[in-house]
Amino acid sequence: MTLDIQSVRSQFPGLKDGFIFGDNAGGSQVVEDVIARISDYLSTSNVQLGAQYPVSKLSTARVDLGATHTAALVNASPTEIIFGPSSTALVISISRAIDKDILDGEEIIITGEHESNVGPWKKLVAARKNIGMKIWPHTPISDSSSNPYAVALQIDALLPLITSKTRLIAFPAASNLLGADGHVKEVIAKAREVAKERGARKLEFIVDCVAYTPHRLINVKDWDVDYAFFSYYKLYGPHVATMYVRQAALQGSLSSLAHHFLPVAGKAYMLQPGGPGYESVYAITGVLPYLLSLSDSKPSIAFDEATATITNTSEITSALVEAYQKIAKHETEVLVTPLIKYLRSKYEQGVRIVGDDAFPVNPGRFPTISFVVVGTKEPAGDKIVKYLDATEKIGIRNGHMYAYTLVESLKPAIDLDDGVVRVSFIHYNTAEEVEIFIEELDRAIDGAVS
Ligand SMILES: Cc1ncc(COP(=O)(O)O)c(C=O)c1O
Numbered sequence: 328m329t330l331d332i333q334s335v336r337s338q339f340p341g342l343k344d345g346f347i348f349g350d351n352a353g354g355s356q357v358v359e360d361v362i363a364r365i366s367d368y369l370s371t372s373n374v375q376l377g378a379q380y381p382v383s384k385l386s387t388a389r390v391d392l393g394a395t396h397t398a399a400l401v402n403a404s405p406t407e408i409i410f411g412p413s414s415t416a417l418v419i420s421i422s423r424a425i426d427k428d429i430l431d432g433e434e435i436i437i438t439g440e441h442e443s444n445v446g447p448w449k450k451l452v453a454a455r456k457n458i459g460m461k462i463w464p465h466t467p468i469s470d471s472s473s474n475p476y477a478v479a480l481q482i483d484a485l486l487p488l489i490t491s492k493t494r495l496i497a498f499p500a501a502s503n504l505l506g507a508d509g510h511v512k513e514v515i516a517k518a519r520e521v522a523k524e525r526g527a528r529k530l531e532f533i534v535d536c537v538a539y540t541p542h543r544l545i546n547v548k549d550w551d552v553d554y555a556f557f558s559y560y561k562l563y564g565p566h567v568a569t570m571y572v573r574q575a576a577l578q579g580s581l582s583s584l585a586h587h588f589l590p591v592a593g594k595a596y597m598l599q600p601g602g603p604g605y606e607s608v609y610a611i612t613g614v615l616p617y618l619l620s621l622s623d624s625k626p627s628i629a630f631d632e633a634t635a636t637i638t639n640t641s642e643i644t645s646a647l648v649e650a651y652q653k654i655a656k657h658e659t660e661v662l663v664t665p666l667i668k669y670l671r672s673k674y675e676q677g678v679r680i681v682g683d684d685a686f687p688v689n690p691g692r693f694p695t696i697s698f699v700v701v702g703t704k705e706p707a708g709d710k711i712v713k714y715l716d717a718t719e720k721i722g723i724r725n726g727h728m729y730a731y732t733l734v735e736s737l738k739p740a741i742d743l744d745d746g747v748v749r750v751s752f753i754h755y756n757t758a759e760e761v762e763i764f765i766e767e768l769d770r771a772i773d774g775a776v777s
Pocket residue numbers: 352353412413414415416441443444499501502503535537538558568
């Protein structure tokens with residue numbers, strides 16, 4: 328049940344020169360096989376889809392495979408998968424497609440997390456004027472904590488916001504700033520129950536999985552979610568994003584965004600105005616084999632050409648569960664534990680973890696760890712990150728991480744531009760890297776507080 332870290336790292340050309348990538352929540356390195364597939368697609372099948380000549384048949388089959396693989400990854404049907412240039416663009420598309428199915432007087436609940444699943448809803452509410460919006464606030468994780476920044480989205484703060492008018496709840500499966508698990512299954516189950524009791528007409532959930540999928544396995548059926556999206560450039564792939572859209576939503580909640588003459592009503596394609604980047608959609612078929620390679624059983628993907636389906640999905644799901652268990656174990660033991668322990672040791676110097684700071688660490692905590700330094704004359708974030716940049720061996724960043732409303736809501740207030748300092752490691756980061764990082768960070772913090 329332990330990751331073979333050398334074999335992991337050997338699959339990422341970007342890791343070869345030893346640079347310590349600590350900004351993976353911004354974007355991960357890319358698996359070798361994904362890179363090869365981009366080149367192969369462009370070299371051998373770069374034509375328009377849908378024609379009957381051989382190369383077009385090949386390009387069509389390759390691009391279709393992108394949805395087949397993504398469906399296997401998230402436990403959906405390929406007919407429920409769409410692609411777009413970015414997660415943000417996909418949410419904007421859904422906000423347009425759902426407009427007619429939100430009735431006057433109904434309400435959307437949003438959070439202060441990454442603006443991708445917040446801004447499009449604020450804009451829809453502003454444009455419509457006759458629909459309401461509520462913000463699910465972050466609340467202290469523990470009443471007794473001396474750290475005012477130890478906050479999270481907690482279900483107790485959501486439930487009172489739900490009324491008979493609640494139509495949509497938009498929230499993240501994981502926070503890209505707090506490193507917190509969004510407990511999607513529990514939130515959706517409880518919120519559906521409460522909405523039913525309060526007489527809501529129709530409640531759907533749109534869940535941002537961008538900061539979740541590098542760390543834990545999505546299961547849309549188990550979650551009972553309606554829309555779930557992520558960006559492949561955070562999951563070892565290129566810049567292309569994908570969304571699961573439940574069949575019932577395709578048929579009952581959304582209007583087509585495609586050209587009026589295309590017979591796509593009720594089909595996922597109606598949410599894809601124009602083609603996605605074909606070479607990128609094909610290239611992401613290198614991600615699932617990579618994840619499977621982390622499991623002990625390492626199953627191959629059995630693909631039936633005649634029906635264009637994967638025939639061993641249950642074997643694949645079991646291997647994915649195992650692979651992600653190894654990822655989670657490595658993250659908790661090798662990445663999260665030493666970092667939280669170190670940052671807590673700097674409490675007297677003003678370091679405050681933003682998010683769950685419990686030690687021993689909660690196994691649900693992701694290795695996306697943010698902190699601020701209180702009590703300095705000038706905000707310390709820029710100074711710390713500049714010090715690390717100057718080492719030329721470590722990459723992290725500071726700022727609001729697009730979780731603007733969350734950072735703005737923190738009390739005592741922190742400078743919005745300087746924001747938090749965030750290190751985000753993933754499973755290819757090693758114990759040695761964490762050790763070097765902590766040594767350098769210690770010098771950086773000492774310099775910033777002196
Ligand atoms: C949690 C989260 N959601 C959404 C996004 C936006 O993704 P994209 O750049 O594909 O729009 C990001 C990007 O950083 C993110 O971290």
